Amino acid sequence: MAPAVKQVTKKQLIAELNNDLAKEFSALIQYVQHQAVITGPEYDSIRKELVIHSNEEHMHALSLAEQIDYLGGTPTIKVGEIKVSKNSKTMLEQDLEGEVDAVARYRARIAQAEMLREYGLRRALEDILIMEEEHVRDLQNALNQ
Numbered sequence: 001m002a003p004a005v006k007q008v009t010k011k012q013l014i015a016e017l018n019n020d021l022a023k024e025f026s027a028l029i030q031y032v033q034h035q036a037v038i039t040g041p042e043y044d045s046i047r048k049e050l051v052i053h054s055n056e057e058h059m060h061a062l063s064l065a066e067q068i069d070y071l072g073g074t075p076t077i078k079v080g081e082i083k084v085s086k087n088s089k090t091m092l093e094q095d096l097e098g099e100v101d102a103v104a105r106y107r108a109r110i111a112q113a114e115m116l117r118e119y120g121l122r123r124a125l126e127d128i129l130i131m132e133e134e135h136v137r138d139l140q141n142a143l144n145q
Contacts, residue, residue: 005111014073014110019080020105021064027098028057033084033090043088047144050095053135060128066099067121089143096139102132 008016025106031054035047065075083094106129 004107005115007115008052008070008112010116013109013116013118014068014071016105016109016112017064017068017071018073018076018078020109021061021068021076022078023080023098023102023105024057024061024064025078026082027095027102028054028061029079030082030095030098031057033082034095037086038088038091040088041117042091046138047137049142053095055140056131056135060131063124063128067080067124070112071118071121084142092143096136096143096145099132099135099139103129103136106132 031050035050035054038047038050048083068075084100085091085094106125110122110129113119113125
């Protein structure tokens, strides 16, 4: 059973969305770096997928920025934590950890948007969530999980 989502104000939701935006920026950067330095023939296909993921994270950032502005906030320029490693498997594990976190955050954000009757925001977040869930599957497959 999913944990209960706490009620938020519009101001609190904007702050949460800005946190999500910062994490989208970091995911984009992390994917760009990981796809460039990942090594090993077993990672050839996921390397191409990481490029796609980075582009999708960019689209998520654009969508979030537009939604934050629409809600009356100012989109952040902050960047979240970026994880790096010299080990290819560790890189993918870092990416997977970030995607699992994103799925949980967007599920909560969708519920919060619903509570505030922000249905356009909810729909935009659902589109992002679908892609984040796909990223989880791609990375799990690459890691044989």
